[in-house]
Amino acid sequence: MQENYQKKTLGILGGGQLGRMVIQSAINYNIDIHILDPDPNAPCKSIAHDFQQGSLTDFDTVYAFGKSCDIITIEIENVNTEALQQLANEGKEVFPQPHLIKLIQDKRQQKQFYKDNNIPTADFVLTDDRDAVIQHAEFLPAVNKLGKDGYDGRGVQVLRSQADLEKAFDAPGLLEKLIDFDKELAVIVARNKRGELIAYPAVECAFHPTANLVEFLFAPASVNEKIEQKAKEIAIQVIESLDLIGILAVELFVTKSGEILVNEIAPRPHNSGHHTIEANFTSQFEQHLRAVMNMPLGNTELRTPAAMVNLLGEEGHSGEALVEGLDQALSERGVYVHLYGKKITKPFRKMGHATVLDENVDMLKERAMRIKEIIKIKTES
Amino acid sequence: MQENYQKKTLGILGGGQLGRMVIQSAINYNIDIHILDPDPNAPCKSIAHDFQQGSLTDFDTVYAFGKSCDIITIEIENVNTEALQQLANEGKEVFPQPHLIKLIQDKRQQKQFYKDNNIPTADFVLTDDRDAVIQHAEFLPAVNKLGKDGYDGRGVQVLRSQADLEKAFDAPGLLEKLIDFDKELAVIVARNKRGELIAYPAVECAFHPTANLVEFLFAPASVNEKIEQKAKEIAIQVIESLDLIGILAVELFVTKSGEILVNEIAPRPHNSGHHTIEANFTSQFEQHLRAVMNMPLGNTELRTPAAMVNLLGEEGHSGEALVEGLDQALSERGVYVHLYGKKITKPFRKMGHATVLDENVDMLKERAMRIKEIIKIKTES
Structure with missing residues (x-):
């Protein structure tokens, strides 16, 4: 070859x-x-x-x-x-193919695509403006999303009651049923031109309570084999339906009744795959390279259970970044810090991430929370 | 701090x-x-x-x-x-401190240092020129080393019999007893300014039969706990005797009677530690950084057994490099290829390395040998 x-x-x-x-x-x-x-x-x-x-x-x-x-x-x-x-x-x-990037840029097209391809997703209605949202009060409680230009939590809001309707986005978007989910999972899948297709094990995401971006991630997800398998199948269904070449991160809800619904997708390396650098046989970044350059895809098995925590700019600090607590964090076995080379910090800016490896899955949450307390991205005082 | x-x-x-x-x-x-x-x-x-x-x-x-x-x-x-x-x-x-680099540059001073500090090493005699070597025929079979400027097998030769004496280096060097060793090990140790000291598990090196450089490396070394412990103790003795800050690769012979002797040392990342990128909790490259920048030293445990094979320029090929067999190698689970960005290949030039991870130690040798057969560094024909 x-x-x-x-x-x-x-x-x-x-x-x-x-x-x-x-x-x-x-x-x-x-x-x-x-x-x-x-x-x-x-x-x-x-x-x-x-x-x-x-x-x-x-x-x-x-x-x-x-x-x-x-x-x-x-x-x-x-x-x-x-x-x-x-x-x-x-x-x-x-790669990914331009028409697919265009489709994914628009959350309205994305949702319609799921529907057209029998991919399970939360019920939704497309809304052209605020008035259209107000017409669909029967969807409440609901998530209101802007069609375009949302990123890292911007362009997404929860509308719980009638009173919230007036803050609806006054631009093309969508309204979807608020899912009372049990867990949020993510599955990364990769596909290359020579026809190989592979899925990573599902991971579990814990979102920041206010900033609406991933705060912690755990691999493996604490779900049973059936849910794990079903999540992978859906992710594979999405990448195959799209006929996408590259990698695709598929964010999923697991509802309290055990249903799995696609939330959003990203056709590129994704925050939910950062742990793969140390935790899996092939990192998502290398897999992205392999997929778009038509190299053979790499094995996706998890080598060691892992947690990932985003290192976000501290609230109240804007300016030249100073990382606190690196020494303490780096003294721990199985802690990996990745700083992103950004000179300027501001509240909630993604300045880096840390991955914790531990053979004992039960220790991961505690250790990840401790690392988050130890490492702080501030400015020089 | x-x-x-x-x-x-x-x-x-x-x-x-x-x-x-x-x-x-x-x-x-x-x-x-x-x-x-x-x-x-x-x-x-x-x-x-x-x-x-x-x-x-x-x-x-x-x-x-x-x-x-x-x-x-x-x-x-x-x-x-x-x-x-x-x-x-x-x-x-x-770091390492300049006087230590100077000492290590000269294999004569290195050997004398071992002797002065009761570090076990092969018996030797310092020789100023070819005549001096010829005076010490009683050392045969022996290894004749140039004092300075040897690298990757250059400046080292075996003198087996009287007839070989005439090819002795006619410059300051040394003659040491040829050790009939059972195994060659390497232990990397690291030390920082804040007083931390840590050793990696011993690895086993297999040298190329003619090129006199590491061909394969296996981690862990197949030695008993006592030898492993003794090898680490000697490596720690060397770095402490030197009072060196940085990392130090210590190459060791295990004789057939179970004695351990220091062969050579290198005060920097070393070919015997390349597998640590994927196989250990902290790679030797990160450890080097941590040691010289006075960061906390990282855990050195082996996560997964590994073999490393150097990817050398094929004999008969000199010119712009072309790597053959990458596709096949990268299709295997747990195979990592590192190419060094060298445009020009020549016979035995170190062009890259590959690491194989396998939970089954018994598979490592076979897999590493296969990777060496698969990946060839040639020139465009």
Whole structure:
């Protein structure tokens, strides 16, 4: 078989922490990575083979960047998909495929896709504006989502009662039944052009109570074999229905009656897979590389149970970041800290993450919570 | 405790594969690494925060490079230690300490140091030239080593009989009794300024029959607990006797009578520790960082048994490298390939390594040998 990925240049739209961890993996294969990001101090800046500062949403910028690469991928969905489609039309390899990025960018299309493909998901109605939301008071309590541009908890809100309706988004979005879930799971699946398909074991996500982003993650998920199997099957159903090449993180609800519903998907490395760097045979970042470059997919087994905690900027601190507690955390067996190279912190900004490995699953939660208490991202006082 | 390593710049003399793997680790801590190397295409080139092309043995070059860093370390011993001493005298942190690099550069001083500190090692005699070697025919069969500038098998030869004496090195060196060993082990130890000291489990090295460099490595070593313990004790004795800060790889012979003798030492990440990236809780590259930057040392336990195989340039191939067999190797569970970013291959050049993880120790040798047969570093035909 022709292993021509060795001579190919991979372009990534986005130079944040996800791209940074992809580059750390790519170093092992001598793969040159070019990065496009609007931030001149993006986390990938100093380690990319080539770094271009520019807009991810401007057609000409994305097109010109893509022309200089052989294979193009993303680490963020909010990119100019028309430019990517043009590049694909001209013969560049673009994975995930541009039309799928476009579909996933719009939560309305995403939901409709689940429905059209018999993928289990919470009941919903598409809403064009605030008035349309108000027309559907029968959905309450419900989750109101903006169609586009939501990220890390922005563009999503819970509407519990009539009184909440007036804060509904006054733009195209959707309203979905609030699921009284028992657990939130995530399953990452990967698929390459040569037809291989593989799923990671399900992980369990615990969300931050107010910031609406993953606070802790546990692998394995504490669910029975049947739920685990069903979650994987649904994730595989999604990637196959999309016919997507690359990796796909599928966030799932497990309802109190044991039903599994797809919440959202992300066609790129995802916060729910950070632990795979140390905990699994193949990290999600390497798997992303393997999938988009048509390398063989890697084994996804969990080597050691793990917990992951996001290291978020402390409330009340904005400015040049200082990490407290690293010494104490790094003294522990099986603690791995990943800082993202962001000079400036602000409340809830994702500044890094820590993974805890422990053969004893019962210790993971306690240890992860302790690490979160130990490591604080502040500013110099 | 002041964790001021976060704001420090680390300079590394040498930009080869060892520095490259240190940088991969340092990315997790936002540590900026500056590299000095004479090769404009050194493996660290594209991922170092700052890369300076220049001689490692020239006083002015090394001194000027060191002045721009806060902490200075090495990934190769053949550097200008006078410049490093000057930097240390002026208050820079230089680890390992310059006088120890100087001592280790000279195999004669190294051997004398073992003797002076009651560290078990093969009997030897220092020889100033070929005539001096010829005077010590009673040492035969013996190993003849050049005092300085040996590396990866160069500067070392076996003299079996009188007839071999005429090929003895005609320069300052040493002659040591050829040890009829049962096994070769290596133990990596680490020590930081705050007084922590830790040893890795012993590994077993299998050398290439002609090229005199490590071909395979197995962890754990197949030795009994007593030998394992004794090997660690000797490695700790060496680093403590030297009062060295950093990491130290200690190569050891286990004789057929169960004696353990120190062969050679290297005060830097070492080929015998490459498997630690995937196999141990803390890799040797991260441990090196932790030791020289006075971070807490990391746990050294083996997570999964491992074998490592060096990927050397094939004989008969010199020129632009092409890696064969990557696809097949990467399809296997627990196989990790690290390519070093060297464009040009030549026979026996270290172009990369592969690590195989397997819970079943008995499978490791067979799997490692198969990987060596699968992956070939050639040139385009």
